[in-house]
Amino acid sequence: MIDFFQSIGHKTLSRFASLGRATRMLIGALVNVPNLRKGPALLVRQLYMVGHQSLLIIMVSGLFIGMVLALQGYTVLVGYGAEDSLGPLVALSLLRELGPVVTALLFAGRAGSALTAEIGLMKATEQLSSLEMMAIDPLRRVVSPRFWAGFISMPLLALIFSAVAILGAHLVGVDWLGVDSGSFWSIMQSQVSFEKDILNGMIKSFVFALIVTWIALYKGYDCIPTSEGISKATTETVVHSSLAVLGFDFLLTAVMFSG
């Protein structure tokens, strides 16, 4: 009986302790701005690894998701003679939900897991400790550029995703299924508002970028430094950040679009 309460207490305390370590790491990464001479070069290198390397998967999935949305939307809408509304259907669902969410999920799988594995291996091979031995703060040198790279590139990727997906929907809807091109764009323009839809979608993708990058970096930084620990941390990154993204998406949608 006592053991039972002890196990509950142990779990609660260790959860809070890990939350505290995660927050300290985030603040460390935010406050320790990379120094001016080395900083931009490190950031650019990470932008390349995290952002540019994810372009292909984001653009290809965007194209196909847009095409599938157009195909499915068309078959339903044509029954009501409302196939002209395909444009706003596709644009609104992409800008408000699918763009930020699917990008965040793909980003967690493509870039988040890589960040965790990289930092985890650095910890396992005691590279982080060696940096500290040389009086280089690993938060400043390793974590901070990766954090900012993720925070900058994910919203850009989400924008690219939405734009490519709308072009994909145009490809299927207009060029293949024969929706009128003029009404596709003009009804879309009359229904989509810049402040309400595009800006709110961008706010979402910034929040998701923060969540995914933070979880990925923390899992790597805090992993058990064995090969098993790294594999567990990488799995946890993908699972936890996907669940967190979906949960926060519901919250943000309820706040932004329910009124």
Next chain:
Amino acid sequence: MNTRKIEILVGLFVALGVAAFAVLALKVANSGISGSGETYTLNAKFENIGSLKTRAPIKVGGVVIGRVEGISIHPQEFVPVVAMSIDANYECQFSDTTSVSILTSGILGEQYLGISPVIASDSAKNTCLGNEVTNTSSDVDDLDDLFGVQSKALKDGDLVTDTKSALVLEELIGQFLFNQGSE
């Protein structure tokens, strides 16, 4: 891989992101009347607004000149009051005899406000804009002088009195049955 190549590729990535933003902002969203540009507000009392929503378009002869800004209940009379935000270019252009009606686009479409404009007389426009009223010869031709009434031009915050409510199917059927019964 050398730094220069990485920097070029990152530059391409960022440029692509900015281009996507530009496409979404300019091609997908409406950069028209919503939010941007000066507007002024008119109010109109209706008996029944049907399913009119905020942000519904306000049209003159099919051309959108504004959007419904808010719908509220008049505190004393308990009838809906619709606040209309209209492009400031049209301030003081409509006379107070202008009528506003709630119309439906298509059979199943959204409801919108249609304004049947009565163009304000020159003297009313000038009074509304705050200019000095000068008796020019053109005033003689005004309809106001013909009928001997002084009309006003609509400016910010004015109330439009001539309104036609939305058609509600149940009320129409009720009226029809009532008329049938009285015959």
